[in-house]
Amino acid sequence: MSDGPIRVGVAGAAGKMGTAISAAVEGADDLELTARIDPALGVALEDVLGDLDVVVDVTRPDVAAGNVVACVRAGVHVVVGTSGWDHGVLDDLEGDGKVLVAPNFAIGAVLMMRFAAEASKHLAKAEIVELHHDQKLDRPSGTAAQTARLMEGEVPIHSVRLPGLVAHQEVIFGDLGQTLTIRHDSISRDSFMPGVLLAVRRVGGLERSPVVGLEHVLFDGA
The missing domain is CATH 3.30.360.10 (Dihydrodipicolinate Reductase; domain 2)
Known part of the structure; x- marks a missing residue:
């Protein structure tokens, strides 16, 4: 990751969850909201990947898999709150980005x-x-x-x-x-924000990737 604040992009930023996450990131001293990614905002993931350390994906099941693949291959860590997508795309996926899938951030x-x-x-x-x-x-x-x-x-x-x-x-x-x-x-949705911020801060330090569950950064030895 870059020196200084962790540069964060929120994919799905125009939705209710994305809006709340964007505000939480903006309010954290050690994080920087670098990009709000959403077709509704005219910002595509591929246009901003080079500026990011971590992407938080709260998009749609038909979009999330492609976003995760793009992030990993670009060496950008990704925290995925979207559910209902095929985790099989992570099998044998090569890249330096680490993946934390969180079925629930609360x-x-x-x-x-x-x-x-x-x-x-x-x-x-x-x-x-x-x-x-x-x-x-x-x-x-x-x-x-x-x-x-x-x-x-x-x-x-x-x-x-x-x-x-x-x-x-x-x-x-x-x-x-x-x-x-x-x-x-x-x-x-306020209940999810502490977990989102924890995941953003810890995803880059995961000893293995991908992992499913916030417990991998919440509990020792999970």
């Missing part, structure tokens, strides 16, 4: 996934209910899919898309004479 959601993984070792069955705003394109959410991957056994996922929601998930466990529910709610 630290509480990362803890929820970790607690659910532990509970699945001890209780008979579980199901996941994930609820998001009605503009979310993919289902199940990346958070729900990652939670299920971390848990033991087959875990059905139920998706809800309604106006008025932001991002919510509960994991319901059942066993003899008891239930356990682990739930996380993002009331606003």
